[in-house]
Amino acid sequence: MKRMSWFNVTSLTLGFAFLYLPMLVLIFYSFNASKLVTVWAGFSVRWYGELLQNEAFLDAAWVTLKVAVISSSIATVLGTMAAYVLVRGGRFMGRTLFSGMIYAPLVMPEVITGLSLLLLFIGIGLDRGVLTIVLAHTTFSMCYVSVVVSSRLVSFDRSLEEAALDLGSTPWEAFRLVTLPIIAPAVISGWLLAFTLSLDDLVIASFTAGPAATTLPIKIFSAVRLGVSPEINALSTIMILIVTIGVVTASLVTKQGVIRAQKEAQAAERAPV
Amino acid sequence: MPRVSQTVFAPWDDPTEKPLIRFQNVTKRFGTFVAIDDLTLDIYEREFFALLGPSGCGKTTMMRMLAGFETISEGKIELAGQDIGHVPPNERAVNMMFQSYALFPHLSVWDNIAFGLKRDRKSKAEIDARVDEMLKLVRLEKFARRKPHQISGGQRQRVALARSLAKAPKLLLLDEPLGALDKKLRQDTQFELMDIQETTGTTFVIVTHDQEEAMTVASRVAVMDEGRIMQVATPAAIYEHPNSVYVADFIGDVNIISGQTNASGTDTYRLSWAEGQQPVTATSDITFSEGQKAHLAIRPEKIRISTDQPVDADNKVQGKVLDIAYLGNLSTYHVELPGGQVIKAQTANTRRIARRDITWEDPVWISWNATAGVMLAE
Numbered sequence: 001m002k003r004m005s006w007f008n009v010t011s012l013t014l015g016f017a018f019l020y021l022p023m024l025v026l027i028f029y030s031f032n033a034s035k036l037v038t039v040w041a042g043f044s045v046r047w048y049g050e051l052l053q054n055e056a057f058l059d060a061a062w063v064t065l066k067v068a069v070i071s072s073s074i075a076t077v078l079g080t081m082a083a084y085v086l087v088r089g090g091r092f093m094g095r096t097l098f099s100g101m102i103y104a105p106l107v108m109p110e111v112i113t114g115l116s117l118l119l120l121f122i123g124i125g126l127d128r129g130v131l132t133i134v135l136a137h138t139t140f141s142m143c144y145v146s147v148v149v150s151s152r153l154v155s156f157d158r159s160l161e162e163a164a165l166d167l168g169s170t171p172w173e174a175f176r177l178v179t180l181p182i183i184a185p186a187v188i189s190g191w192l193l194a195f196t197l198s199l200d201d202l203v204i205a206s207f208t209a210g211p212a213a214t215t216l217p218i219k220i221f222s223a224v225r226l227g228v229s230p231e232i233n234a235l236s237t238i239m240i241l242i243v244t245i246g247v248v249t250a251s252l253v254t255k256q257g258v259i260r261a262q263k264e265a266q267a268a269e270r271a272p273v
Numbered sequence: 274m275p276r277v278s279q280t281v282f283a284p285w286d287d288p289t290e291k292p293l294i295r296f297q298n299v300t301k302r303f304g305t306f307v308a309i310d311d312l313t314l315d316i317y318e319r320e321f322f323a324l325l326g327p328s329g330c331g332k333t334t335m336m337r338m339l340a341g342f343e344t345i346s347e348g349k350i351e352l353a354g355q356d357i358g359h360v361p362p363n364e365r366a367v368n369m370m371f372q373s374y375a376l377f378p379h380l381s382v383w384d385n386i387a388f389g390l391k392r393d394r395k396s397k398a399e400i401d402a403r404v405d406e407m408l409k410l411v412r413l414e415k416f417a418r419r420k421p422h423q424i425s426g427g428q429r430q431r432v433a434l435a436r437s438l439a440k441a442p443k444l445l446l447l448d449e450p451l452g453a454l455d456k457k458l459r460q461d462t463q464f465e466l467m468d469i470q471e472t473t474g475t476t477f478v479i480v481t482h483d484q485e486e487a488m489t490v491a492s493r494v495a496v497m498d499e500g501r502i503m504q505v506a507t508p509a510a511i512y513e514h515p516n517s518v519y520v521a522d523f524i525g526d527v528n529i530i531s532g533q534t535n536a537s538g539t540d541t542y543r544l545s546w547a548e549g550q551q552p553v554t555a556t557s558d559i560t561f562s563e564g565q566k567a568h569l570a571i572r573p574e575k576i577r578i579s580t581d582q583p584v585d586a587d588n589k590v591q592g593k594v595l596d597i598a599y600l601g602n603l604s605t606y607h608v609e610l611p612g613g614q615v616i617k618a619q620t621a622n623t624r625r626i627a628r629r630d631i632t633w634e635d636p637v638w639i640s641w642n643a644t645a646g647v648m649l650a651e
Contacts, residue, residue: 162342163375165362167389167440177388181379260378263422 023240030233037228047234057235060219063130064199067215071137072194078138079145079194080187084175086146087153105143113140114207121208128210136208137201141194148193152186152257185257192250196243282492283507284317291354293318293444293476294339299348301334301500308334310500311348321470321477323487326497327523332480335497336446339478340369353443363392368442372449374433376421382432383408383417389440407435410469427458434466438473447479451486463489484524488512496520512572514558518649521570526605528576528616530569534561534648541643544569547612553588557648571646573619578606579638580630586640592616594635606631608639 004012030048034041051057086099105113117136118128126132156179164174180187202217209218216239220232284290292315301309308331316322324332337343338350341362349356357365368389376385386407390400408414411431416424421432430450437445450466451459467490470477481487487494488508495505496519504511504520515521518529530553532546542561543552546569555569583589595615596607606618618639631637 157373157375159371159373159375160377162340162362163369163371163377163436164388165342166340166367166369167436168363168392169388170363173392178377182377 026233027237027240030230030237032230032233035230037230037233047230051231051234054231057216057219057231060214060216061235063133063213064216067130067133067137067205068195068198071134071198072141072191074134074138075142075145075194076187076191079142079190080149080183082142082146083150083153084179087150087156088158102143102146105140106147108140110140110201110203114204117204118207127212128208129212132208132210133205133213133215136204137194137198140201140204141197144193144197145187145190148190148254149183149186152183156183185253185260189250189254189257192246192253196246196250199246200239200243282319284320285315285493290317292316293320293353294478295351296335297349297351299335299338299350300346301331301338301343302346308500309338312500312502314495314502314505316476316478318476319474321467321479321490321492323491323494324478324480324497325484325487325494325523326482328482330497331500332482332497333448334500336369336448336478336480339444340367340446341365366443367446368437368440368444369446370433370437370448370450372452374421374429374453376429376432376436378421381418381420382413382424385421385432386436386439388436393440403439407439410438410472411435426453427462430454430462434469438469438475441473442475444476444478447477449481450479451483452481459486460489466490488524496523498523514647515570515649518568518570521647521649526573526617526619528571528573530571530614530616530646532567532569534565534567535563536561542567542648544648547610547614550590550610550612553590554643555588555646555648556643559648559650561648561650566651568649568651569646570649571641573605573617574603574621575645576616576618576639576641578608578618578620578631579640580635582638583640587643589638589640590616591636591638594631594633594637597631597633606637608637 029037029040031043031045032040033044033046082098082102086095086102089095114136117132117139121128121132121135160178160182161174164178165171169177200217201215202221205215206218206221209215216235220235223229223232294314294316296312296314299309299312300307310331312331312335324335326332334343338345339352341357341360345358349358351357352365352367377388380388383404386404387400390403395403404417405414408417411434413428413431413435416428416432421429424432430453434450447466451462454462463486466477470490477490479487479490488511491508493505494508494511496503496511498519503523504516506514511520511524515524521527522529530544530546532544532552534542534544535552537543537554540558541554541556543554544567545552553569561567577583577586582591590610592608592610594606595609598605598607601622603619603621606620608616608618610616616639
C-alpha cells in the first residue's frame, strides 16, 4: 500500500482526536482512584464496584435496557411492515403522504417529538412510566428501521416472491419463507440501530419518563448537574462499550449481507459453464 | 422441425379434442394501454406451444395471466374447462419457470426443488422421492446440497426447470427460459427441453423473442404483435405459408415483391412489379381481383442465382451483385434489379473448394418457380 502523505496523516489524526479524545478522557478517568474527577491518583476499578452498589443507577440501567429491547422489537416489526408497504404496495392513494410521514421523524427536532408525545400522553391520561417511554422510542426509531429495510427491499428481486406464490405458498408463507430470510440482515441491523438509538436517547425520554421510571441517560444527566462523580465515568464507559458493540454488530451484519448480494450478482454475471 | 412420433401429433386439427387452455376474447389493459386485444386462442394438452413476438407485443402478459399474476380486464381464460380468472396463483395447477430463474438464494438446490412439494404438505418420503426423481431428470444429483450461487448458469436453469416441474403441473410456463445462456448451450438445452417435455407429457407454453428457438422446440407457434395474434400454426406452416407480410418478415429472411395482380389461369397470377419489366408468375391459394395490390414473399433460399440465363425457370430477372455475405455453410447474394429493388438469393456451400464464379458487380440472373413464393394481400 502507498504511504500516506503527511497531510493525510495529520488530518486523520486530528479528525479522530476530535471525535474520540473526549471519550478517551472519560474512559481514562473512570479508572481513576481519586474522588476528584480531574486529579489522577492511580489506577483503580473502585468506581465500577461502587456503581454496582448504587441501586438508583442499577434500576435506571434496567429500565433503559427493558425499554430498548421492547421498543426496538416493536419498531422493527412496524418499520418492516411500513417498508414493505412502501416498496411493494405500488401506487396506492396517499402513498407519498405516507412515505413522507414515515420519514418526517428523522428530521423532526427531538424536542418537538418529545413535547408532542408528552401532550398526547397527558391528553389521553396515560401515566408516564416504562410504557410511555417504550411508545415514544418506538415512534421515532421505527422510521430508522423502515429506511434500512426499504433500501434492501428495493433491490429485492420481486420474481422470488412470485415464484413462491407460483409454487403454492400463501402470500404470508411467501413472506415468511422467502422474503424475510433474504432481507433478515437488514431487519437485524434495523433492530440494532433502533436498540442503540433507544439506549442513548435523552431528550425524548426526559419528556416521557415519569417519577416511576427513569432511564440511564436521564439519571446521568441529572447527576452531572450536581457535579461529575467518577461513578458516572464508569457508567458512561460501560454504555460506550454497549453502544459500540451494537453499532459494530449492525455494520458487520449489513456488510455480510452486501458481500453475499455481491457474490450472487457476480455468480449470475459469470458466463454459464 | 417436425416432431418424430408414432402418429402425427396434431390435436388442433381434431374437432373432438378438448383444449387444455382457452383464451376467450381476452383483453388486458394497463391504464389506457391495451396489452392484449380481444384475443382468442386454444392450446391443447401435451403441446409445446410458443408465443413469439417482439418485446412489448403482449406475450409475457399472456403468460402472467395464465400464472395468475395479472388480472383479466375482459373475457375469460379456462384451464381444463374451469374458469381460472379469480383463482390466485398459489391455487392453480400451473407452474412457471421465470426468466431470471428466481431461485431462492438462501435455500440449497434440493430445498429449492422441494419448496413446492412442502407447500402441499406431502409426506417426507414422498418429497424425498420426488426431489430425487427431479434431480435425476435434470442430471444434477451431485449438486443437491449446493446453493444457487455455487453453480453455473446452465445448472441454475436446470434447477429452475426441475423446481417448476416438481409438482407435476398440468401446464408449465417458460418465460424466455434460455435467454441467459450462450448460443451453444442454448441449442443443447433446447433439445433437452423437448426431451423433458416428451418424457413428462406436460403441456409447455414458452415465451420467446428468438424465432429460431420457437421453431426448434414448438409444436405450434403463435406470432404476436401489439397484443394480437397474427398467426397460429406449426413452425413449417408459419415459415412456408405465412398469412401476412408481418409474419413472413418476422420469421426468417424474406424478399417482398409488391405489385398489381392479373389472373392468369386457375390459382395463378401475374404480378406487375416494375415498369418495363416482365411481370412475375406466382400461384396462390387465396384469390385476388384484377388489379389488386399484392405482395409476393419469397425466401432467399428459394431463389437461384446464375451467370447464364436459366432456361427452365418460371421467373427470371437480370441484375447485378451488390453484396455477398459469406456465412460458412451459406452464402447470401444481394442482387440489385434494374428498378433499384434488392433481392436476396441464398446458396448452400456444399463444396469446400468452390469456383467463386460470382463476385461483386457481376451481372447475374436470378430465377424462381411460380410455387416458390406466397402471395399476400395488402
